[in-house]
Amino acid sequence: MYLLLSIILTIILGGVLLMMGPVAGGLLAFAIITGTLFRGLYLLNDIHRRITKDIPKPDPVKEAYENYLKEKERKVQG
Numbered sequence: 851m852y853l854l855l856s857i858i859l860t861i862i863l864g865g866v867l868l869m870m871g872p873v874a875g876g877l878l879a880f881a882i883i884t885g886t887l888f889r890g891l892y893l894l895n896d897i898h899r900r901i902t903k904d905i906p907k908p909d910p911v912k913e914a915y916e917n918y919l920k921e922k923e924r925k926v927q928g
Contacts, residue, residue: 863882867875 867879870878
């Protein structure tokens with residue numbers, strides 16, 4: 851349903867842009883496309899920030915300490 855509505859609105863917008871002439875219609879079409887692309891990039895950046903916020907970054911000091919404890923444990927056992 852939303853796809854059909856989008857297609858109909860796009861046909862109407864295209865007709866209006868054609869009636870405005872090549873310069874004004876082209877300028878308005880460029881503004882619409884550019885605005886849509888920037889909005890898409892903004893949303894992708896927002897999604898990326900939300901996803902990476904949940905994943906903790908590895909701590910090299912903690913990893914080194916855990917490796918040290920594992921090696922110490924192996925030496926005690928072996």
